[in-house]
Amino acid sequence: MILLYWACAGNGDLDTATAALCEDAPRLEWENFGSGFVTENCQPCHASTSADRYGAPSDVTFDTEDETLAWSTEILARATGESPSMPPAGGVDDVDREKLAIWLSCWE
Numbered sequence: 001m002i003l004l005y006w007a008c009a010g011n012g013d014l015d016t017a018t019a020a021l022c023e024d025a026p027r028l029e030w031e032n033f034g035s036g037f038v039t040e041n042c043q044p045c046h047a048s049t050s051a052d053r054y055g056a057p058s059d060v061t062f063d064t065e066d067e068t069l070a071w072s073t074e075i076l077a078r079a080t081g082e083s084p085s086m087p088p089a090g091g092v093d094d095v096d097r098e099k100l101a102i103w104l105s106c107w108e
Contacts, residue, residue, distance in 0.1 A: 022106035030065040
């Protein structure tokens with residue numbers, strides 16, 4: 001799986017791994033992927049208007065594309081790879097996690 005290769009790459013291989021991830025990747029943008037993914041999987045805790053943020057830091061909000069992309073490195077670290085910890089309740093399948101990695105790594 002491409003995602004696992006990308007997530008496991010060492011610092012020296014990051015550009016090669018990212019290139020491999022992006023080589024034949026679909027064009028994923030906020031409009032055709034990011035917005036829906038963030039709304040469904042992130043905003044329950046990371047929207048500024050969430051009634052209960054379940055402990056999410058108040059300064060980590062994903063209300064807009066710009067706010068989300070500002071946290072892209074952290075999102076990649078926590079929501080993709082071999083042992084993702086976000087969202088904490090799970091529910092995101094491997095295909096959508098790979099699309100998340102593609103969107104944040106290839107098309108931001």
